Amino acid sequence: MNNVMACIDGSPQASAVCDCAAWASRQLDAPLTLLHVLDQQQYPATGNLSGIIGLGSREYLLEELAALDEKRSKLALEEGRMMLDAAKHRVVGAGVAQPEVRQRHGDLVESLRDLESDIRLLVIGKQGEDSGTDLQLIGSQLESVIRTLHRPILVTPASFSVPTSVMLAFDGSATTRKGVEMLASSPLFKGIPIHLVMVGEDTGDSRTLLESARDALVAAGFEVHIAIRAGEVEPTLHAYQAEHNIGLLVMGAYGHSRIRQFLVGSTTTSMIRSATTPLLLLR
Template identity: 50%
Template sequence: MTEQVIAAIDGSQFAEGVCDYAAWASLALEAPLTLVHIVDNHAGAPEAQDLSGSLRFGAREKLMEELSALDEQRARVNREQGKLMLEAASARAVEGGVSAPTLRQLNGTLVETLVALEKEMRLLVVGKRGETDHQASGHLGAHLERMVREMHRPILMVPRAFKRPEQVLIAFDGSKTAKKGIEMLARSPLFVGVTCHVLIVGSYTAEHRSELAWALGTLRDAGHHVQGEVRAGEVDDVLQAYEQENAIDLLVMGAYGHSRIRHLLVGSTTTTMLRNSRIPVLILR
């Protein structure tokens, strides 16, 4: 089975960004694009109240029938809305240069359904927040946190508006799995022609300098333009400062290892960097 770029399309304000970044990745990776809309008929449904103590049997039976009919109507509306969203996303992707994206509408909960698609997936593209997540500024939905923990494919989390990446920052901790990430990026056609920055957050030690030299050399040998630094400080603060100073368009981080970068992603401070990021974040597993 050919691995695909899979984009999770919903009715949120991030849907256009998801579509545009997915089209870019599909073309760069020369991988088919599949646009997926997941219908979760229980998401956002009001909590049912137990009215059995205050209703006669006949009235209660009628109420349950009416609620069942409403559920069916809501499910039908959700499916129709999803089909319209997929058609609009497909037209946008074709406009972006993708030929014949596949459209799929699936029933189930978001994370479990996407996990079931992992074997077909080369890259998953999702919005920073989904349509059912809290819309307050800076909030990162629990769905994305669960994806980071449970999925084993790269996840590209994107903002609302697309900008073709030209300056990519790789947060590197020198671990064995982080080195595998560098080697994977070196081989990937996704970042051909862009400048790859490698940043180690930590003390300026001989070990860190050696690790940085290895990462830059690996990327350079693969034909990438590279630059990098070792900087001390708090991970999120250092990464954000480097992003601003170097006009970074996309951040690559790994949900691996045992460093402070791992704890940023899968520890108690998971949302800090992702929540504050105004650029796409590619999470490697």
């Protein structure tokens, strides 16, 4: 579990993913792996036309279609290699000495599950190459990736700037308390001020939890600011982020089941959709 792994595709986010992953690799002093996964549904490894091979006069056409599928798959693999070459050139230029490149043919989520033991931090774009131009949309597989992997996931929009301050959305849950421990022990944000922000009522218990988290980070050498704000979670966090010009948000991911998400919605998905800065999700 040593590598920063970056998912590379043909989306507009690919350059930002490279820049973000290169920064994280340098901060963590961890090797960087650039991964491209060729979608097996869009580009099957072999055509499966056996069910209609017996149609006689159409057999030649089926052979031609199978050959065309094979050619498309080879072209897609070559396009993926070119993407990886360009990504490697970009991260080397950003100071990463020896990035590894990997290409797989299959499903993105399954591929990442297979590689999970190698991943220290996953960097992925907010949108995939098929997401279109609507900035409110998120990649079709992003939620599944976040729910499947039990690793920190750094989601980046179409541009990346090195953050000069960080905000942790703190709610006192086990996930965010663990997040405080992770931030305290990780070099990812060393030297960067951290804002701990709780949305809700300013009670004695809430402030005690928040001050305890602050003390843990201060003991680890961080400059820490704390705040408790009333209001709805998403707009309140974004308002605080804009007010203090915070370049990266950290929060727990999907604390409820898919059934509850269907009934009441998901704060995580909503925050990803509306994010204009990188978002580090903790599982």
